Amino acid sequence: MTSPYTVGVIVPTGVGAVIGGYAGDALPVVRAIAQVADRVITHPNVMNGASLYWNLPNVLYVEGFGIDQFAAGAWGLQPVRRNRIGLLLDRGIEAELRWRHLQVADAARATLGLDLTDYVVTDEALTVELRSADSGATWGTIGNPDSLLRAAAKLIALGATAIAVVVRFPETTDAAALQAYRHGQGVDPLAGAEAVISHLIVRQFRIPCAHAPALSPLPIDPAISPRSAAEELGYTFLPCVLAGLSRAPQFTQQPHQGIWADSLDALVIPASCCGGSAVLSLSQTNTQIITVAENTTRMQVYPKDLGLQTLSVRSYLEAIGALVAHRAGITTASLAAGDIAPLQCSP
Amino acid sequence: MPFMNCNSVNIKSSGPNPIMQTQLITTTIPVPTSVNQMQADVIAALSSQGEPLRWSITKVQSGLLYIEAIVTCDGEA
Numbered sequence: 110m111t112s113p114y115t116v117g118v119i120v121p122t123g124v125g126a127v128i129g130g131y132a133g134d135a136l137p138v139v140r141a142i143a144q145v146a147d148r149v150i151t152h153p154n155v156m157n158g159a160s161l162y163w164n165l166p167n168v169l170y171v172e173g174f175g176i177d178q179f180a181a182g183a184w185g186l187q188p189v190r191r192n193r194i195g196l197l198l199d200r201g202i203e204a205e206l207r208w209r210h211l212q213v214a215d216a217a218r219a220t221l222g223l224d225l226t227d228y229v230v231t232d233e234a235l236t237v238e239l240r241s242a243d244s245g246a247t248w249g250t251i252g253n254p255d256s257l258l259r260a261a262a263k264l265i266a267l268g269a270t271a272i273a274v275v276v277r278f279p280e281t282t283d284a285a286a287l288q289a290y291r292h293g294q295g296v297d298p299l300a301g302a303e304a305v306i307s308h309l310i311v312r313q314f315r316i317p318c319a320h321a322p323a324l325s326p327l328p329i330d331p332a333i334s335p336r337s338a339a340e341e342l343g344y345t346f347l348p349c350v351l352a353g354l355s356r357a358p359q360f361t362q363q364p365h366q367g368i369w370a371d372s373l374d375a376l377v378i379p380a381s382c383c384g385g386s387a388v389l390s391l392s393q394t395n396t397q398i399i400t401v402a403e404n405t406t407r408m409q410v411y412p413k414d415l416g417l418q419t420l421s422v423r424s425y426l427e428a429i430g431a432l433v434a435h436r437a438g439i440t441t442a443s444l445a446a447g448d449i450a451p452l453q454c455s456p
Numbered sequence: 457m458p459f460m461n462c463n464s465v466n467i468k469s470s471g472p473n474p475i476m477q478t479q480l481i482t483t484t485i486p487v488p489t490s491v492n493q494m495q496a497d498v499i500a501a502l503s504s505q506g507e508p509l510r511w512s513i514t515k516v517q518s519g520l521l522y523i524e525a526i527v528t529c530d531g532e533a
Contacts, residue, residue, distance in 0.1 A: 121512065163490065173510070174509075174510070215457075218457060219457055240480050242480065242482055242514070242524045243482060243514075243520070243522075243524070244515065244524055246512070246513035246524060248478060248480050248510075248524065248526055249526075250477075250478040250479065251478050254476045254478055254528065255475050255476050258476075271462070304510055305509065305510060305526050307476060308509050308510050308526075309478075309509065311526070312509065380514075383513075384512050384513025384514060384515075384516075384521075385512050385513075386495060386511070386512075389494055389495045390495065392491060393491075393492060407513065407514075408512065408514055408515070409515035409516075410512075410513050410514065410515060410516060412466065414490050414515075414516040415491055415494065415513075415516065425485070441524075454525070
């Protein structure tokens with residue numbers, strides 16, 4: 110008997126990944142990998158398609174800060190049957206937009222049977238500022254992080270075991286960047302700031318968390334890319350967040366409870382994204398890191414740049430084959446065309 | 457099924473000073489001789505400017521790691 114074959118899938122947020130850099134467009138990758146793995150660990154950026162989501166019983170929905178802690182061996186993941194979700198709303202959200210989000214939450218209770226606490230509104234507007242760095246990645250800063258954390262603490266006191274955050278985001282002033290994103294090009298202008306919000310809560314409270322931005326609806330555009338179209342469907346991006354959090358694993362620091370990094374068999378990442386915390390942590394373990402070349406991003410950190418030992422593949426289809434071989438204990442060299450070099454006597 | 461209610465208890469500020477701030481940082485450090493040391497070196501470089509919250513090496517060029525990060529730090533109210 111072997112332990113459950115466990116695969117991590119990371120597509121970093123806000124780096125312009127051609128697959129997974131838009132609106133839930135890496136979800137098909139995870140759906141496919143979930144067929145060849147016993148367990149998949151991934152993060153909201155991969156799973157969230159605004160009003161669209163897919164329930165995968167063997168997928169663990171883990172916010173990025175939690176993934177980094179898991180990869181470092183600091184936190185384990187404790188699967189749960191359900192979470193009680195606390196809805197945290199930014200005071201900066203206008204009344205009509207707030208109602209839209211509350212009705213999504215009530216609808217999730219009525220149609221999906223999700224369990225939510227009463228909601229909390231922050232005591233100050235959170236005031237997000239969108240930023241773009243030299244690399245082309247998007248980041249963001251939060252004007253009132255203390256207010257965010259006070260509201261999260263209140264929800265936890267109300268019994269929340271996971272937190273869905275909705276923050277009013279500025280209407281993007283860079284019209285060209287927004288249009289490029291809606292047309293399936295460029296970098297998601299919001300994604301980096303979203304990650305900062307959820308990281309703050311997970312770092313402080315060690316609790317599952319995910320974020321949905323509150324924005325005014327955009328004018329209709331017939332040229333919207335299918336990769337971005339999920340965010341055009343409704344008034345909010347909240348449904349996928351509630352669905353994901355409803356079964357997101359809890360974090361544990363009890364060594365003999367839950368799933369730990371030493372049980373992660375493989376990690377699949379874009380080839381240019383080797384410079385993140387989780388990858389660096391796992392590069393020091395037995396986890397097989399598989400890098401996918403065709404999922405290009407604005408990052409420029411390849412395995413050879415850092416001296417990492419990885420298995421390089423061209424596509425996610427090839428990565429899935431590599432996972433099947435790895436799971437079966439078959440060396441990939443045995444599956445490739447060409448001669449297999451004879452064994453030599455080691456000096 | 458009743459509507460969700462807004463919790464009506466006011467949330468008090470934890471105190472007048474200090475308040476947390478989030479800052480975008482870009483920096484470079486020399487490439488460590490060992491990959492084992494890389495993450496520790498990145499965190500040490502960022503920690504001089506705040507508590508690292510989210511970071512990434514974005515490129516490696518001319519013997520330097522280029523790093524972008526968000527750090528949190530205490531500011532004035």
